[in-house]
Amino acid sequence: MNISRASDYAIRGLVYMAKKPAGTVCFVKDIAKNTNSPASFMSKIFQTLAKSGLVHSFIGTKGGFTFNARPEDITIKMVVEIIDGPVVLNRCVVNKSSCQDVGNCDVHFMWLDIQKMLTKALSSYSIADFAAYKKGICDKKMSD
Amino acid sequence: MNISRASDYAIRGLVYMAKKPAGTVCFVKDIAKNTNSPASFMSKIFQTLAKSGLVHSFIGTKGGFTFNARPEDITIKMVVEIIDGPVVLNRCVVNKSSCQDVGNCDVHFMWLDIQKMLTKALSSYSIADFAAYKKGICDKKMSD
DNA sequence: AAAATACAAGACAAATTTTATCTTAATTCG
DNA sequence: CGAATTAAGATAAAATTTGTCTTGTATTTT
Numbered sequence A, B: 001m002n003i004s005r006a007s008d009y010a011i012r013g014l015v016y017m018a019k020k021p022a023g024t025v026c027f028v029k030d031i032a033k034n035t036n037s038p039a040s041f042m043s044k045i046f047q048t049l050a051k052s053g054l055v056h057s058f059i060g061t062k063g064g065f066t067f068n069a070r071p072e073d074i075t076i077k078m079v080v081e082i083i084d085g086p087v088v089l090n091r092c093v094v095n096k097s098s099c100q101d102v103g104n105c106d107v108h109f110m111w112l113d114i115q116k117m118l119t120k121a122l123s124s125y126s127i128a129d130f131a132a133y134k135k136g137i138c139d140k141k142m143s144d
Numbered sequence C: 001a002a003a004a005t006a007c008a009a010g011a012c013a014a015a016t017t018t019t020a021t022c023t024t025a026a027t028t029c030g
Numbered sequence D: 001c002g003a004a005t006t007a008a009g010a011t012a013a014a015a016t017t018t019g020t021c022t023t024g025t026a027t028t029t030t
Helices: A005-020 A028-033 A039-052 A076-084 A107-122 A127-132 B005-018 B028-033 B039-052 B076-084 B108-123 B128-130
Strands: A056-057 A066-069 B055-058 B064-067
Touching: A005 A028, A005 A039, A005 A066, A005 A076, A005 A127, A028 A039, A028 A066, A039 A056, A039 A066, A039 A076, A076 A107, A076 A127, A107 B108, A127 B055, B005 B028, B005 B039, B005 B064, B005 B076, B005 B128, B028 B039, B028 B064, B039 B055, B039 B076, B076 B108, B076 B128
Parallel strands: none
Antiparallel strands: A056 A066, B055 B064
């Protein structure tokens, strides 16, 4: 019951980028170094992020990655789902009606409900929030 | 980002038990058959549940498992944590203050907050809820 | 007492997923 | 051209999950 290391790296990488002036082109090498992650792995991860359209990649000597969306529009849920795949708490709850025997399955609707709460939580924070946050400085109201 | 098959089996097994009259002693063999799970695996799972004190085990000819707590007092979070271990969304959020560099870490407090919402969701349902639920019959108000 | 039944415990193993690494391209800049 | 950087995909090591199997222990029945 956790996000993968890859998602953690992805978020840390995006947060690192979000702290730079908008439009800054970042090298994977730098992103990796500043997030304590293996460069080759981070490279793979950013490839996936680029393919999803979240960031833009530039090949070549002055290449690198930039945001393709505003950091405040990129939710944690989006990143996690791009890297780890859809958030599905239990195999019987792929989406609203994919359980083999919905209506007969004891646990389907409960998991669906719990899953909704989780995705809501994951959607409540953006990369910008993560980038801006320092204890006591963040204006975001944390849940009680 | 999901619970393990083992936790799914555990919950289904407990829900099966919860539908029987209180105090009924159940065999792993029956529990497994009625939840479409491998008996030997379910046996392992119930061993763990017994060790945790959630259920009571009896050895011998008339042996089996009974609840050691009321199904309405057993939350989904309890079961998941017994089987899968503590719910920790990200490695830097083991508990309130275990991140290596809290205060310096960009993501610690955000994940802590998201994790709180998840554990709250997991605590909002009990085995009794799962056992009682049928679409439209459950009196539990689902989240919107 | 012996036999049958059911859980306990732990070793073992197969399958899957995660976490990478490496190599070979393709592209861009100077 | 040559250096720098990402793209893509094959490969592989490590960890986790998902089981199985065997042996032992306790209980009940005969």
